[in-house]
Amino acid sequence: MTEPGRRPESDGEQEQEQEQEGQERQEPDDRRGPGGEQGQGDAARRSSAVPVLTKQRQGAPPAPEWQQWQPQRGEPPLWLTEIQPGTPAPIRTATLWSVLATGLLSALLLGDGLGLNLLIVAVPAALAAHFAAQDAGRRPRPWTLVWALGGLALLAVPVLRDAGLPTFLAVVSALALGSLALHGCRTWPGVVFGPLGLFGSLGPGTAWGWRGLRARAGGSRGRLMPVLRAVAVAAVLLIVFGTLFANADAAFADLLGQLSPDVSVGDGPWRFVLFAVGVAGALATAHTAAAPRRWDRITVGPGRARGRIEWALPLIVLNLLFAAFIAIQLAVLFGGYDKVLRETGLTYAEYARQGFWQLLWATLLVLLVIGLARRWAPRDGAHDATLVRAVLGVLCALTLVVVAAALRRMDLYVDAYGLTRLRVSVAAMELWLGVVIVLILVAGAVGGRWLPRAVAASAGAAVLAFGLISPDALVAERNVQRYERSHKIDIQYFQDLSADAAPALDRLPEPLRSCALAGIERHLGDASEPWYATSWSESRAREIVAEREIGATSSCYGLGLDLDRP
16 A cells, blocks of 8 residues: 555565665664664664665665756757856955946946946946056957047047937947957857847856955955045045135135036936946946957858859849849939939839839848858859859949949938938948958958958947048038028927037028027027036037027928928
8 A cells, every 4th residue: 555645656666675674684783772673673664664674775866857858958969068158266456456446437437428437437448448458468459449549439438428329339339349348259140249248257256356355255354344434534534624614715616516417416326326337337338348258169061052043143143133223323413413313203202202112122132142152152162152252243333333323312302301310320331331241252352350340340430430520410401501592490309409409500600500500509508517517519519509599480381392201
């Protein structure tokens, strides 16, 4: 009979218990207990009544029955194991001080907006990464310096410009280039996934910093307390004498108010969040520098090689299609647009707008086709290599002509309806895609080990140029020039532009100038914003607005012509 709730034991388990009982009977007399045979019988009864205890004495207990039905955990993929970072060295004191400085500057400066404060906060975070990399024995290489300097240059965009989209792209690109500098990536997987590596170091970096802080706090209390007392005394002296001097001289009080951040008790929770974000970000940066993930160890093997005819025939047909399209474009260019417009029934602006978006998508699809073609290309010898270079080289060259045609279409569109933010952005995107195609063309001729990093560097340079030029400033400049030629302008569109557009709009005659600057004045905000959160464009726009008597009136509405947005 089996006990309720217990499965009957199998024959193997019964034989195992019988063997264990036999072993109990063969034990020396000093383990049987008093009574000789009686002790042997007691041992047998104990073995029969409590088999689990006997198994524990003889060997490891079997797994509980419920675990037999649980799915077994498989081994992680090999690539996931290979990219795991190593164990970093204990965090050094200089790194901890840099992390603390990053957190304090984040809490004091980042709560008022974006400007020079981002660059100021980035400096101690970069120092923390430098100290951690030194401890790990890592030395900067040329590409590491390129990524680091590029990231710092991108942080100059919010210092100089006010537009939201360029600032956002610059900050994101700066983080991506900084992550590439920390990881030291060279391959396509490294360049693609490397910018995401900082997020994976947030948890391990925080734990790493906490362990280092506890180790130093436990062994250096005698050295830590004098430093804390010195900092406290210095803070008290600054507050006391700074208050006295500020009350004694208005000019000094004004200077002190501009230089020092405005911190109130009500901002305490928000400042604490910024402090935590700064500390966690600096620790993640330092941890990545000390133990980066090895994204370059991800290997993407080539696809199954295709035969020459199977591979080359579709691409040759595509090249012929591109050549036919380009021939039509050249005929239109030399024969004039009037004939084409009469035959198609489209207006001048409709013809320009219709073509640009299709050509932009064609450029993007060509990059996808090139990537897949390289993966499945034949590779049996020198003849196959020559065939691949020739077919893909012709495709890249024809695509460059398509890029030029798309940019020409956009130029026609702008001449008809003026420039907008969206038109600037997509034209910049098309221009960068043309640069990527040129890089692919060069890589096909001389070798492409440098291609992933070159594409990433070109993207960073494009974002930097886009931010420094500023789409809002370019939109205002081109539309003011268009007004000077044709006296056509849409004042209402300027109400949404940033302070970057103020210098160009200041050239308009009245009342157009006041109406155009009225929207910029509303977006400028309070003139008492701190210096570290105010861009150069905002300061310049405030000077321009202060010189003009700006007042939005009903006469501003209805001025100019529509830009046919977007």
